[in-house]
Amino acid sequence: MTIFSADTYICDSEKLIASSKKTAQVDNKVIYLPGTDCVVRPKVSLAGYTSYRVGGPAEWYVAPRDITALEASIRYAYEQSLPVTVLGAGSNLLVSDCGISGLVIGTRHLRHSHFEEETGLVTVAAGEAIPGLAWQAAEHGFQGFEWAVGIPGTVGGAVVMNAGAHNGCIADIFVSAEVLCEDGTLRTFTSEDLGYTYRTSKLQGGKNIVTQATFQLQPGADPAVVTATTKHHKEHRLNTQPYDKPSCGSVFRNPKPYSAGWLIEQSGLKGYQIGKAQVAPRHANFIINCGGASACDIFNLIRHIQHNVKEHWSIALEPEVKMIGNFKMA
Structure with missing residues (x-):
């Protein structure tokens, strides 16, 4: 099984890479994955799935809503010899006008969160939006994630690239991540496993998919105080960066x-x-x-x-x- 995010390369042609013989047999047909409510669709425009609002079509696109559907999507790609590209919020991504060959897996529907009030541990699915999580943490009176409110991405992407702002970053609060590996197994990775450095980790450019992550925040603060700090960071981003x-x-x-x-x-x-x-x-x-x-x-x-x-x-x-x-x- 091969799972990867396609690399950028320059060419003189603006044609998509030809589909494999297996996928050609089901070209232009919607594929229903057995045992799930998951649908694989052909030729889905990706412009609406990236913050740049540009980009050509995915040869095939699927948006699983749970780990079972995600695993089924990976199996389908393996059976059809399709390369896989993982797409979160599309906020740190430039998709070419040619689009992406193979199967694009959108993770934005993989959502759940759990706050442990006594320990400050927060476990969230890969598709959770970072700004929303920052506001949730503030409402719980959890400190340590206020800096992230202006980052327009998902948890999965933030873990992979060690997202950061305002002198804070994911590595500062990261405990562990559940990762779907290229052999189809689920493994838990710690901070030491990921080798975090500035805006990168060992997951970047690799063949594994983050399904959820756990962070260590500081509980017990006044929610009003944490919310005010979070709001301050948001206003600073809006005042200094072009969000219009x-x-x-x-x-x-x-x-x-x-x-x-x-x-x-x-x-x-x-x-x-x-x-x-x-x-x-x-x-x-x-x-x-x-x-x-x-x-x-x-x-x-x-x-x-x-x-x-x-x-x-x-x-x-x-x-x-x-x-x-x-x-x-x-």
């Missing part, structure tokens, strides 16, 4: 001791535009969709920024956004 237009959040990792936004701004690129994709005037480490942008516009703007920062500062900016599919250089 589609984006993926920060595009590049910060190459310490610099910030990527400062390097881009000092390179004279704030407001620079390719097609309908623009370096945000409010925050240079954001690329926004001004309306009608293509994934190709965004991709070429990313490459333009990298080239110019390299020319000005001899620093290679590393994308934080994950790019999936075939992209054509301008």
